[in-house]
Amino acid sequence: MQGTITVDQIRDWVAARDRACIVEGFERAHPGTVAEAVADLEPDEILTALSFVRIPVRAEIFGHLDDRLQVEIARRMPRDDLAPLIAELPPDERVDLLKRMPDEEREAILPAIAQAEREDIRRLAAYPEGTAGAAMTSEYARISPDLTASEAIHTLRREAPNKETIYYAYVVDRARRLLGFVSLKDLILALPETRVELLMHRDVISVRVDETQEEAAQKIQKYDFIALPVVDANDVLVGIITYDDALDILNEEFTEDIEKLMAITGGHEGGVYLRSSVWEHFRHRSGWVLALALLGLVSGFIVHRFEGLLLQFSILATFMPMLVDTGGNTGSQSATLVVRALALREVVPRDAARILFKELQISLLLGALLAGIAFGRVYLFGDSGLPPGVPLAMVGVAVATALAIQVVFSTLIGACLPLFAAKLRIDPAVVASPALTTIVDITGLMIFFTTAKLILGL
Amino acid sequence: MQGTITVDQIRDWVAARDRACIVEGFERAHPGTVAEAVADLEPDEILTALSFVRIPVRAEIFGHLDDRLQVEIARRMPRDDLAPLIAELPPDERVDLLKRMPDEEREAILPAIAQAEREDIRRLAAYPEGTAGAAMTSEYARISPDLTASEAIHTLRREAPNKETIYYAYVVDRARRLLGFVSLKDLILALPETRVELLMHRDVISVRVDETQEEAAQKIQKYDFIALPVVDANDVLVGIITYDDALDILNEEFTEDIEKLMAITGGHEGGVYLRSSVWEHFRHRSGWVLALALLGLVSGFIVHRFEGLLLQFSILATFMPMLVDTGGNTGSQSATLVVRALALREVVPRDAARILFKELQISLLLGALLAGIAFGRVYLFGDSGLPPGVPLAMVGVAVATALAIQVVFSTLIGACLPLFAAKLRIDPAVVASPALTTIVDITGLMIFFTTAKLILGL
Numbered sequence: 001m002q003g004t005i006t007v008d009q010i011r012d013w014v015a016a017r018d019r020a021c022i023v024e025g026f027e028r029a030h031p032g033t034v035a036e037a038v039a040d041l042e043p044d045e046i047l048t049a050l051s052f053v054r055i056p057v058r059a060e061i062f063g064h065l066d067d068r069l070q071v072e073i074a075r076r077m078p079r080d081d082l083a084p085l086i087a088e089l090p091p092d093e094r095v096d097l098l099k100r101m102p103d104e105e106r107e108a109i110l111p112a113i114a115q116a117e118r119e120d121i122r123r124l125a126a127y128p129e130g131t132a133g134a135a136m137t138s139e140y141a142r143i144s145p146d147l148t149a150s151e152a153i154h155t156l157r158r159e160a161p162n163k164e165t166i167y168y169a170y171v172v173d174r175a176r177r178l179l180g181f182v183s184l185k186d187l188i189l190a191l192p193e194t195r196v197e198l199l200m201h202r203d204v205i206s207v208r209v210d211e212t213q214e215e216a217a218q219k220i221q222k223y224d225f226i227a228l229p230v231v232d233a234n235d236v237l238v239g240i241i242t243y244d245d246a247l248d249i250l251n252e253e254f255t256e257d258i259e260k261l262m263a264i265t266g267g268h269e270g271g272v273y274l275r276s277s278v279w280e281h282f283r284h285r286s287g288w289v290l291a292l293a294l295l296g297l298v299s300g301f302i303v304h305r306f307e308g309l310l311l312q313f314s315i316l317a318t319f320m321p322m323l324v325d326t327g328g329n330t331g332s333q334s335a336t337l338v339v340r341a342l343a344l345r346e347v348v349p350r351d352a353a354r355i356l357f358k359e360l361q362i363s364l365l366l367g368a369l370l371a372g373i374a375f376g377r378v379y380l381f382g383d384s385g386l387p388p389g390v391p392l393a394m395v396g397v398a399v400a401t402a403l404a405i406q407v408v409f410s411t412l413i414g415a416c417l418p419l420f421a422a423k424l425r426i427d428p429a430v431v432a433s434p435a436l437t438t439i440v441d442i443t444g445l446m447i448f449f450t451t452a453k454l455i456l457g458l
Numbered sequence: 459m460q461g462t463i464t465v466d467q468i469r470d471w472v473a474a475r476d477r478a479c480i481v482e483g484f485e486r487a488h489p490g491t492v493a494e495a496v497a498d499l500e501p502d503e504i505l506t507a508l509s510f511v512r513i514p515v516r517a518e519i520f521g522h523l524d525d526r527l528q529v530e531i532a533r534r535m536p537r538d539d540l541a542p543l544i545a546e547l548p549p550d551e552r553v554d555l556l557k558r559m560p561d562e563e564r565e566a567i568l569p570a571i572a573q574a575e576r577e578d579i580r581r582l583a584a585y586p587e588g589t590a591g592a593a594m595t596s597e598y599a600r601i602s603p604d605l606t607a608s609e610a611i612h613t614l615r616r617e618a619p620n621k622e623t624i625y626y627a628y629v630v631d632r633a634r635r636l637l638g639f640v641s642l643k644d645l646i647l648a649l650p651e652t653r654v655e656l657l658m659h660r661d662v663i664s665v666r667v668d669e670t671q672e673e674a675a676q677k678i679q680k681y682d683f684i685a686l687p688v689v690d691a692n693d694v695l696v697g698i699i700t701y702d703d704a705l706d707i708l709n710e711e712f713t714e715d716i717e718k719l720m721a722i723t724g725g726h727e728g729g730v731y732l733r734s735s736v737w738e739h740f741r742h743r744s745g746w747v748l749a750l751a752l753l754g755l756v757s758g759f760i761v762h763r764f765e766g767l768l769l770q771f772s773i774l775a776t777f778m779p780m781l782v783d784t785g786g787n788t789g790s791q792s793a794t795l796v797v798r799a800l801a802l803r804e805v806v807p808r809d810a811a812r813i814l815f816k817e818l819q820i821s822l823l824l825g826a827l828l829a830g831i832a833f834g835r836v837y838l839f840g841d842s843g844l845p846p847g848v849p850l851a852m853v854g855v856a857v858a859t860a861l862a863i864q865v866v867f868s869t870l871i872g873a874c875l876p877l878f879a880a881k882l883r884i885d886p887a888v889v890a891s892p893a894l895t896t897i898v899d900i901t902g903l904m905i906f907f908t909t910a911k912l913i914l915g916l
Binding site for chain 1: 486487488490491494522611614615618624625642643646647661663678679680681682684701702704705706708709712713715716717719720722731732736737739740743744746747748750751752754755757758759761762765768769772775776777778779780782783784786787788790791794795796798799802804805809812813816819820823824827828831832835892895896899903
């Protein structure tokens with residue numbers, strides 16, 4: 001039932017230069033399906049296959065390729081083919097592609113693009129990466145409040161081929177200030193002669209051009225919009241962001257968040273794990289690993305400082321790895337929950353007191369549980385590595401207390417760091433879990449040795 | 459410009475029982491905005507506020523509340539108010555709410571709901587949680603292929619108030635088998651007398667009722683659909699999933715993935731961090747922390763076994779924390795990237811060889827870098843804790859080699875585990891980063907001590 005097309009079919013067609021099969025196959029299947037299939041071909045094969053189909057179909061398929069492959073194909077395409085393809089892409093995708101191309105190639109292609117589109121590209125390209133302005137498209141339907149419903153439908157029908165969506169039409173005044181919007185559903189349900197002014201929703205939810213694309217995507221999710229209008233500081237409508245962009249933005253942001261939590265740096269687009277070179281992976285991953293290893297050497301100095309204690313009570317060395325890991329785990333849990341709650345706007349930095357109080361209670365429970373287990377372990381099996389005259393129960397109390405303090409402490413650090421980052425308007429996810437782990441390792445060892453010394457009265 | 463409404467306003471209106479203000483305020487603002495504002499009120503206040511507005515508005519606002527609050531409010535609502543509210547909710551939300559209510563309350567309310575809706579509820583509730591069937595709605599527009607474009611528009615217009623979306627209409631035969639779909643845009647652009655049969659897209663991409671909701675959401679994202687049809691094994695259309703459900707599904711799945719990566723268990727809905735009790739947080743977080751702490755005791759036994767070596771070369775103890783952390787960090791990085799690439803369908807388990815070869819190369823680079831640093835650290839500052847006659851360079855080589863092996867080993871384990879989980883059709887994210895960290899800690903200590911013994915010739 002579904003219009004399937006396989007990479008092997010396409011490869012055969014390309015090898016045989018079978019124009020008819022390519023044209024039929026590519027036009028029949030969804031451009032997303034074709035893009036997925038051709039992605040496994042060599043760039044030159046893709047180029048050949050695309051050259052056979054009409055430019056609108058070509059642009060649709062091209063638009064579904066991942067960003068990196070788009071650049072690769074675009075750079076190999078003859079300039080006479082590339083200019084019309086770029087002109088056919090939706091404005092937001094067009095700008096993304098040009099931004100990713102090397103400077104000299106971009107400059108070479110721009111003069112071949114029509115004046116109006118060139119200006120649109122310049123305007124959209126001016127917004128910083130990651131803002132609503134950079135994510136929006138300029139192809140939206142705009143109508144005047146004086147139209148009747150049937151005139152509005154007529155306008156939408158006429159403009160449909162050039163608009164990203166005609167399901168929402170934005171109502172603007174002469175200065176292009178946003179007054180409201182009507183959905184195509186509203187227009188269809190209305191009496192034909194009703195004026196748009198009376199139909200339109202006036203309390204429009206919009207996003208400012210300099211807000212983040214993530215904020216825009218969250219508004220779309222929260223209000224179930226098909227499109228969200230983007231306005232400038234004077235409330236002038238400058239573009240829209242559609243629901244499909246919101247899906248892509250959320251996916252991209254999530255990948256970024258999770259990679260930050262795992263201490264991987266660099267910009268991240270979908271579809272690139274296998275296509276990124278070993279060297280690129282190394283660059284994105286080595287920075288934090290290196291920094292954390294250097295920081296990890298600090299734990300070494302702490303262990304070194306307490307060498308005497310360890311030689312005397314070698315049983316303490318046995319608990320070091322468990323103590324260090326447990327602190328890292330509980331800290332990562334609270335950090336993750338707070339990062340996620342901040343990302344979903346469930347909490348804001350000024351909820352800090354409520355969050356910390358909650359985490360304090362949770363960590364006291366966790367600490368008590370783990371302390372009980374650690375005490376049991378020492379008391380039942382820990383009968384070696386002790387100097388004579390020290391009661392085993394005492395050592396058990398020392399280890400248990402140290403572990404409980406470590407759990408409470410690292411849970412609170414884990415919750416504090418992202419709140420603090422958010423307060424400073426840094427992305428809370430940069431308080432990466434590995435960074436946190438290394439920090440609580442260091443504090444944990446200090447807590448461990450100090451508590452042991454105090455309780456054992458050394 | 460935006461229709462704002464604050465929690466303080468609403469609280470005052472409720473206290474003053476100011477029906478007029480509530481009605482005007484609630485009808486003017488977007489239901490999502492109202493829901494966000496009332497969420498901070500006491501359930502009884504919300505109940506009072508909602509009781510003033512018309513049922514359709516009430517249902518819209520109610521539908522934007524988070525799941526937990528919906529149940530709380532529904533349980534306090536008089537049965538005569540609850541039944542019409544439930545009838546007004548979209549079918550998928552209605553079923554979700556009823557599923558979450560205690561059995562006896564659900565059984566009490568069902569008889570008050572009309573027969574047709576009750577059957578619809580039974581049917582939808584039969585699909586297991588997490589499937590496309592459980593996420594779909596039964597309110598979609600269905601047309602016959604014999605209609606003309608203008609008749610189809612007329613049908614959509616008539617049915618609009620009861621359908622989740624009228625922007626896509628699904629074309630079915632007499633047995634309700636899915637033949638194709640037309641968008642409202644297609645219908646509007648067509649000549650009025652063109653038959654739907656000629657207009658419809660035949661290569662419909664659909665999802666089977668027993669596929670996961672995540673697969674459905676990914677199709678919506680990939681193909682930029684406003685809605686995706688859900689069919690049963692006989693290709694009979696049974697429902698649709700809309701783009702706004704896809705946004706919610708992706709967000710929910712992200713949260714679940716990230717919490718699994720951080721070893722937090724339990725089902726997760728948005729909006730609940732602050733509303734979950736300390737005890738619930740404890741239950742979701744203690745399981746893994748406890749299991750991993752017990753596993754961490756194994757590292758203790760390893761340290762215990764090599765106590766003699768540590769007493770002789772106390773310098774080795776200094777490097778233990780750094781070695782253990784670095785292994786955890788590099789392993790988490792590769793695990794995260796593979797989990798994410800699997801989730802985004804960039805790779806499948808049979809790409810294992812390519813992935814492992816890539817990770818091997820990356821880890822060799824990382825290992826070499828870190829080994830160099832470790833050697834430098836030992837050689838430059840490590841002049842204590844050595845028995846006489848052992849050259850410092852030798853210790854440096856031992857530490858550096860052990861670290862390099864640990865990095866390569868843990869990177870490969872990190873990449874293997876999720877691939878293996880995916881192969882077994884377990885969610886790769888359950889190979890939680892803390893679990894991985896604990897495993898590579900244990901293997902890392904073994905590697906460390908064994909390598910040191912071999913190189914130092916003990």
